[in-house]
Amino acid sequence: MSRFWSDVVKGLTPYVPGEQPKLANLIKLNTNENPYGPSPRALEAIRAAADESLKLYPDPNADALKRAVAGLHGLTPQQVFVGNGSDEVLAHVFLGLLKHERPVLFPDISYSFYPVYCGLYQIDYETVALDDDFSIRGSDYARPNGGIVFPNPNAPTGRMLSLDEIGDILRANPDSVVVIDEAYVDFGGESAIPLIADHPNLLVVHTFSKSRSLAGLRVGFAVGQPELIEALERVKNSFNSYPLDRLAIAGAVAAIEDREHFETTRRAVIATRETLVADLSALGFEVIPSAANFVFARHPLHDAEKSALALRQRSIIVRHFKAPRIDQFLRITVGTDAQCEALIAALTEILG
Ligand SMILES: *Cc1c(COP(=O)(O)O)cnc(C)c1O
Numbered sequence: 556m557s558r559f560w561s562d563v564v565k566g567l568t569p570y571v572p573g574e575q576p577k578l579a580n581l582i583k584l585n586t587n588e589n590p591y592g593p594s595p596r597a598l599e600a601i602r603a604a605a606d607e608s609l610k611l612y613p614d615p616n617a618d619a620l621k622r623a624v625a626g627l628h629g630l631t632p633q634q635v636f637v638g639n640g641s642d643e644v645l646a647h648v649f650l651g652l653l654k655h656e657r658p659v660l661f662p663d664i665s666y667s668f669y670p671v672y673c674g675l676y677q678i679d680y681e682t683v684a685l686d687d688d689f690s691i692r693g694s695d696y697a698r699p700n701g702g703i704v705f706p707n708p709n710a711p712t713g714r715m716l717s718l719d720e721i722g723d724i725l726r727a728n729p730d731s732v733v734v735i736d737e738a739y740v741d742f743g744g745e746s747a748i749p750l751i752a753d754h755p756n757l758l759v760v761h762t763f764s765k766s767r768s769l770a771g772l773r774v775g776f777a778v779g780q781p782e783l784i785e786a787l788e789r790v791k792n793s794f795n796s797y798p799l800d801r802l803a804i805a806g807a808v809a810a811i812e813d814r815e816h817f818e819t820t821r822r823a824v825i826a827t828r829e830t831l832v833a834d835l836s837a838l839g840f841e842v843i844p845s846a847a848n849f850v851f852a853r854h855p856l857h858d859a860e861k862s863a864l865a866l867r868q869r870s871i872i873v874r875h876f877k878a879p880r881i882d883q884f885l886r887i888t889v890g891t892d893a894q895c896e897a898l899i900a901a902l903t904e905i906l907g
Contacts, residue, residue, distance in 0.1 A: 563675075570671040573874055582871040582897055584888040587710075587739075587849050589768035591823065591891075593806070594816040597769065600809035601802045613801045615792075620804050623811040624776050628748050634778050636787040637807075639798040641738060641762035641775025644787070646672055647794070648704075648758065648777065651786040652732045654678045655701030662691055664881055666710050666736065685712070689843055689851075693720040697727040704734040708744050711876065711886040713845030715744050725754045732783065734758045739847035741766035741821050742828070742889075748778060755780045765848055766821050767810045774799065774807040824848050828889045834899045835887075838906060853883045857906055865905040871898055 556565060573586035592598075621632040638644035649672040653659045661669045663682040673680045683695045689712045696703055703724065708715045725733050733756055735747045740761070748759050758779040764770035777787060791798065799807075810817070832842050832850055840852040853859060863875040863885060874886040887898065 563677075566674065568671065568674055570668045574872065576872070578870075580870060582890065582894050584890050584894065584898065585872045585874045585886075586770075587765055587847075587888045588770050589765060589820065589824065589848065590889070590894060591768055591820040593768045593772075594810045594813035596813040596816070597767075597806045597810040601772075601806040604802050604805035609801060611801075613797050613799060613804060615796045617799045617804050620774075620776075620799065620807050623808045624778070627811055628746075628778060630748075630751070630778055631781075633781040634751065634784060636777045636779075636784045636791070637799060638775050638777075638787075638791065639795075639803075640764065640773040641736070641760050641777075642668060643773075643798060644760055644775045644777050645669075645704075645734075645736065646675070647787045647790040648732075648734055648760070649673065649678060650676045651790040652758065652783060653702035653704065653734070657699050657701035659702045659704060660696055660698075660700045661704050662709065664689065664709070664712060664878075666706050666738075669704060685709075690714055691716045691720075693723045693727075696724050700728065700731055702732045702734065703728060704736065706736040706738055707747070708739045708742075708846040710739065710847065711849070711874070711881070711884075712843050712851050713739075713847040713849060714843055715846040718745050718747060718750065721747050722750060722754075725750065725757055729756060732756050732758055734760060736760045738762045738765055739849075741817075742848045743825055743846035751779055755782065758783050763807055763810060767807075767817060768820065769806065769810060772803050772806050774803050824889050827892050827895055830892070831887070831889060831895045831899075834895070835902075838899070838902055849886055849888045851881075851884050851886050853885070854906070859883045859885050862902070862905055866898070866901055869901045869904075871901055873898075 617637045620637050621635040624635045625632045658679040658681045660683050663684045686692055740746050751757050758777055760777045763774040835842050835852050840854050842850050842852040860875050
């Protein structure tokens with residue numbers, strides 16, 4: 556605390572990102588990165604963009620990327636907003652579309668950045684308890700609110716809510732924006748993007764960090780009807796005119812164009828996840844059904860924090876949250892087959 560800090564800064568509780576250790580030879584299964592590299596075509600495009608033209612500002616509207624995203628999802632560029640990672644997109648969403656008199660609603664177990672944005676922008680919020688089996692109950696969101704946001708599949712549970720139930724939430728809340736954060740949807744979920752045409756209150760957020768393996772490039776986007784997108788543009792143009800640099804725009808466009816790399820890598824992650832779930836279950840873990848690139852699992856006989864620590868001593872890192880209801884769970888990112896086999900071997904040893 557310093558006397559130079561503003562009152563806003565004094566009151567902040569910042570987000571704590573998953574650890575990025577500087578050690579080599581770690582099996583890193585803690586931050587849901589993709590174990591396969593980005594599209595070689597994306598890397599080539601980034602290299603090609605690293606030239607003399609970097610002396611010029613990038614396109615402030617990233618039109619090439621908006622066109623590529625629109626083409627991918629059958630939308631118009633006016634229905635697309637792009638930002639410096641979906642975290643930045645979400646920040647603009649909280650300020651531009653979720654800050655109202657009534658509280659924002661999100662699940663009690665969810666992406667822990669949401670309450671942080673509420674703190675930053677001084678937005679009132681209420682959490683809605685997940686069911687005992689960690690599913691979102693749509694009917695719990697039929698109550699007065701200033702907006703609704705949740706990931707689908709949810710994080711860190713991996714559970715998916717059906718499009719029917721999302722439709723019910725949209726219809727029950729015609730005067731609120733409902734934000735579906737689809738960071739993990741490409742690993743087995745069903746996207747709500749087709750619902751945009753019929754629902755002016757729906758905004759869907761995506762990232763290039765997970766299924767396109769470009770966490771280091773920082774690209775995310777939101778899609779919705781143009782009046783929602785215009786709110787985000789107004790916030791963006793009051794904050795940073797150039798959130799996406801030339802390399803990011805070039806790499807993201809090429810990543811979208813490389814359909815084949817996207818399909819093979821996401822299918823590989825899904826196949827490995829199914830093996831990992833079977834192997835964890837054979838060790839006695841209870842695994843929540845996952846439609847994401849991670850699994851959420853607890854062992855009825857072994858303390859999660861101790862297991863995480865024992866894994867770390869064997870150079871394998873997974874995520875453990877010291878939070879109510881989930882402190883006996885491990886969140887394990889789906890790595891390569893070899894990484895998951897090493898994890899299972901280590902757990903077999905640890906559980907004795
Ligand atoms: C990873 C993640 C994000 C952030 O993605 P970036 O584009 O890397 O900022 C957003 N929402 C959820 C639920 C995530 O897990």
